Amino acid sequence: MKEKVSDRVGSAFGGETYEQDVIVIGAGGAGLRAAIEARLQGLSVGLICKSLLGKAHTVMAEGGAAAALAYVDNRDSWKVHFRDTLRGGKFLNNYKMALLHAQEAPDRIKELEAWGALFDRTEDGRILQRNFGGHRFPRLAHVGDRTGLEIIRTLQDKAVHLGIDVYMECTITKLLKDGDKISGALGYWRTTGESVLFKAKAIVLATGGFGKAYRVTSNSWEYTGDGHALAYHAGADLIDMEFVQFHPTGMVWPLSVKGILVTEGVRGDGGILKNSKGERFMFRYIPDLYKAETSDTEEEANRWLAGDKSARRPPELLTRDVVAKAIVKEVKEGRGSPHSGVFLDIASRRSAEDIKRKLPGMYQQFKELAGIDITKEPMEVAPTCHYAMGGVRVDAETAAATVPGLFAAGECAGGMHGANRLGGNSLSDLLVFGRRAGLGAAEYAKKLSSQPTVDMGEVQQAQQQMSEPFERSRGETAYKIISDLQEMMETYVGIVREEKELSLAVEKIQQLKKRAQNVCATGDKAYNPGWNYALDLTSLLTVSEAIILAAKERKESRGALTRIDYPNTEEDWGKVNVVIRKKGTEMTVAKEPLSEMPEELKALLQETI
Amino acid sequence: MEKLIFKVYRGDSGKGELKEYQIEVDEGMVVLDAIHKLQATQAPDLACRWNCKAGRCGSCSAEINGFPKLMCMTRIDELPKGNPITVEPMKAFPIIKDLVTDVSWNYEVNKTIPPFTPKPPEPDGTWRMQQKDIDRVQEFRKCIECFLCQDVCHVLRNHNKHSQFIGPRFLIRVASLEMHPLDTVDRRELLKDQFGIGFCNITKCCTEVCPERITITDNAIIPLKERVVDRYYDPLAWLIRQLKRVFKPSAK
Ligand SMILES: Cc1cc2nc3c(=O)[nH]c(=O)nc-3n(C[C@H](O)[C@H](O)[C@H](O)COP(=O)(O)OP(=O)(O)OC[C@H]3O[C@@H](n4cnc5c(N)ncnc54)[C@H](O)[C@@H]3O)c2cc1C
Ligand code: SF4
Ligand code: SF4
Numbered sequence A: 001m002k003e004k005v006s007d008r009v010g011s012a013f014g015g016e017t018y019e020q021d022v023i024v025i026g027a028g029g030a031g032l033r034a035a036i037e038a039r040l041q042g043l044s045v046g047l048i049c050k051s052l053l054g055k056a057h058t059v060m061a062e063g064g065a066a067a068a069l070a071y072v073d074n075r076d077s078w079k080v081h082f083r084d085t086l087r088g089g090k091f092l093n094n095y096k097m098a099l100l101h102a103q104e105a106p107d108r109i110k111e112l113e114a115w116g117a118l119f120d121r122t123e124d125g126r127i128l129q130r131n132f133g134g135h136r137f138p139r140l141a142h143v144g145d146r147t148g149l150e151i152i153r154t155l156q157d158k159a160v161h162l163g164i165d166v167y168m169e170c171t172i173t174k175l176l177k178d179g180d181k182i183s184g185a186l187g188y189w190r191t192t193g194e195s196v197l198f199k200a201k202a203i204v205l206a207t208g209g210f211g212k213a214y215r216v217t218s219n220s221w222e223y224t225g226d227g228h229a230l231a232y233h234a235g236a237d238l239i240d241m242e243f244v245q246f247h248p249t250g251m252v253w254p255l256s257v258k259g260i261l262v263t264e265g266v267r268g269d270g271g272i273l274k275n276s277k278g279e280r281f282m283f284r285y286i287p288d289l290y291k292a293e294t295s296d297t298e299e300e301a302n303r304w305l306a307g308d309k310s311a312r313r314p315p316e317l318l319t320r321d322v323v324a325k326a327i328v329k330e331v332k333e334g335r336g337s338p339h340s341g342v343f344l345d346i347a348s349r350r351s352a353e354d355i356k357r358k359l360p361g362m363y364q365q366f367k368e369l370a371g372i373d374i375t376k377e378p379m380e381v382a383p384t385c386h387y388a389m390g391g392v393r394v395d396a397e398t399a400a401a402t403v404p405g406l407f408a409a410g411e412c413a414g415g416m417h418g419a420n421r422l423g424g425n426s427l428s429d430l431l432v433f434g435r436r437a438g439l440g441a442a443e444y445a446k447k448l449s450s451q452p453t454v455d456m457g458e459v460q461q462a463q464q465q466m467s468e469p470f471e472r473s474r475g476e477t478a479y480k481i482i483s484d485l486q487e488m489m490e491t492y493v494g495i496v497r498e499e500k501e502l503s504l505a506v507e508k509i510q511q512l513k514k515r516a517q518n519v520c521a522t523g524d525k526a527y528n529p530g531w532n533y534a535l536d537l538t539s540l541l542t543v544s545e546a547i548i549l550a551a552k553e554r555k556e557s558r559g560a561l562t563r564i565d566y567p568n569t570e571e572d573w574g575k576v577n578v579v580i581r582k583k584g585t586e587m588t589v590a591k592e593p594l595s596e597m598p599e600e601l602k603a604l605l606q607e608t609i
Numbered sequence B: 001m002e003k004l005i006f007k008v009y010r011g012d013s014g015k016g017e018l019k020e021y022q023i024e025v026d027e028g029m030v031v032l033d034a035i036h037k038l039q040a041t042q043a044p045d046l047a048c049r050w051n052c053k054a055g056r057c058g059s060c061s062a063e064i065n066g067f068p069k070l071m072c073m074t075r076i077d078e079l080p081k082g083n084p085i086t087v088e089p090m091k092a093f094p095i096i097k098d099l100v101t102d103v104s105w106n107y108e109v110n111k112t113i114p115p116f117t118p119k120p121p122e123p124d125g126t127w128r129m130q131q132k133d134i135d136r137v138q139e140f141r142k143c144i145e146c147f148l149c150q151d152v153c154h155v156l157r158n159h160n161k162h163s164q165f166i167g168p169r170f171l172i173r174v175a176s177l178e179m180h181p182l183d184t185v186d187r188r189e190l191l192k193d194q195f196g197i198g199f200c201n202i203t204k205c206c207t208e209v210c211p212e213r214i215t216i217t218d219n220a221i222i223p224l225k226e227r228v229v230d231r232y233y234d235p236l237a238w239l240i241r242q243l244k245r246v247f248k249p250s251a252k
């Protein structure tokens, strides 16, 4: 139960204190699923989020959740899903995670149905599945283009009725430890600005990604990489930070909507990409790995759209890294659309009625924000920063991080997606590993012989740091520094990278860190975004530095990492993760081997299906 | 680029006022962009909620020129020219600060609705459902919890019946459960008593403001009222039924 114990702590700490067995930081799909599982194990659970409940990124997910239910194409199975995920991740995935994910995703989706979710249906009354990039068969359970909303609402209602304590509009700024073990977390209420202390036996991080490190992004203000930074400063390892996913299709015009996502479901349902010459250019960008399974003529691609199962998939459904790079190249070579994107056309492929039924959100979004009717005209699209493959290094079975008592799931965990995530594999990831993290945390908490103690000195120091922006009379606002950081990341650490620019970025990030020491806030603490951003800025700087150092370390191109000075994919680099770790106050970079995959799984990867 | 005058509510539950700002607006900007610009350049501590900037999360509700709207879906060039643009917080909830209101009441209401309770699955552990049987419930489940319908409903806004009436948002939540093909719980007694469905006199203001275009009244509230009438007596619903019979004699 939620227990307020502020009086016990006395004068050392002025704010409220709560004590729970398990604290989950983040209330998106991963956090909610983790909280539900830990609660079902009989423990007291607290769930913390920066926004109101139900507003996390998960609510924005559009296209669907990947699970080899094989309802639409019975050739599908966990084996093919596993294969597709590894191929999409350019074989850098934590194979144990990819395996558990492929095997357990169908049960997690069925479980949502048992909790009230209503996915779109097939003719015979089962869950309908749609095509998506890199998935060999139609695999995404979906509800039009608002799948995330269905999932988060279902989990939210389940959680609320299980007696989980929810702490909304509360930002965690520090993880606390007792020796090497997790003992709690410190944060503040956004509504009042007052500090709040959570004591816990185990903590699950489910804070999502860090797309706000870039200017053009599909991500919201929440995505400042807090969980990554919290874990890093608590001594946990981060992996794969060099892999940042740029989604091929973000809106480009008007400027104010630049970066807003256009779901891959548009291409899954038949949409095609064209350049300014009217060419369907993706035929020119089919990588060897996918040649055997991709149409090489428009005629074959059209048969696929008409439902011919012997036809191969159209090249627009190649993986995101491939499509994003192709778009960048088309634009660079002068074949872009008026606003430096390319055209995405569904109007000529599907009836207006179909489009409005399967993609109602996209229809409204373009109509209201861009004044474009997508049932009649093509959309203009270009890549937008979308997803963090990199994250907290975890154990596949339990989601345990490298710090005892700390667990991580969802976008803030690393390993599952390797060098590039397949669309639809995030929502299923949240469910599979959210559940495992909840279970892992509950088991750990149960085994703990005594409640870890919180070091009040550490708490006071962290509390003091939170107030510092108000104590500086002169300095810059967080808005300015964040905006410069975003521009720097986009210029030097964007879709295409090279040593010279990455070295410059290393210098620039040091300058930005200096400026951040002087960041100031005005007004008072109550619901003050200027102050909140000043605190979020610290996380953004930490993750940005990690991205830069990891990208500099990996001297090859693979998946989402394109280095023009090392354009090839190297076998040796396919055997190691780049690991970011804090030593003293320094950020260090190391290469560590991936675990060896059993032969029978290796064989699956080579199969042509 | 042109300079426009915005009047934005600044203050807290104690006191506040409309403060005037001049903002340069670009082509295609929405009201939320203007607020963000204000924060970055003139008012760093201006409080507002937002997340998706695409009408999907329901965070950025406000009253723009007096109309309840999502700030992220309201284009500035579609507002009447010449007059200042006013941006105020929702009126049916207590103000926390500036454009942010205390909507916690809604979360409390949600807890009181008995949860989804499915009938037993088929032997393979799953259920079969036809698309046409779930279309209606899917419509209700589009709700992004922006609470604009709660804001505009006079029962809450003017008559403050928060303790007796759950409001349109939660009536559609109940409808989504009652009409769910798998659900087995009967919530009609609650609808009539605790949930106060009788307070709704079908003004349809809620349907008009819903950014998700959910036909709250016709598709959810009226059918719920009819279901309640099946067990209890509600004069207004009874009247509607009679009228329907008169105008559509063939309808059952
Ligand atoms: C527009 C869009 C469309 C997408 N479509 C799809 C799709 O179709 N299919 C798919 O598989 N994936 C999709 N994705 C990706 C997917 O939605 C996300 O990766 C996923 O929802 C992340 O879930 P999560 O649970 O890890 O985190 P989130 O849902 O982002 O939740 C993070 C939570 O952590 C909280 N938090 C963060 N920092 C703190 C802190 N310091 N203190 C307290 N709380 C904190 C936040 O408040 C939030 O509650 C899409 C993403 C976007 C942006
Ligand atoms: S129709 Fe009923 S619920 Fe909707 S605004 Fe009018 S009184 Fe309120
Ligand atoms: S029903 Fe419509 S107006 Fe009401 S909360 Fe839901 S989305 Fe908003």
Ligand code: FES
Pocket: B049, B050, B051, B052, B053, B054, B055, B056, B057, B058, B059, B060, B061, B070, B071, B072, B073
């Ligand atoms: S910001 Fe999400 S609805 Fe406006």
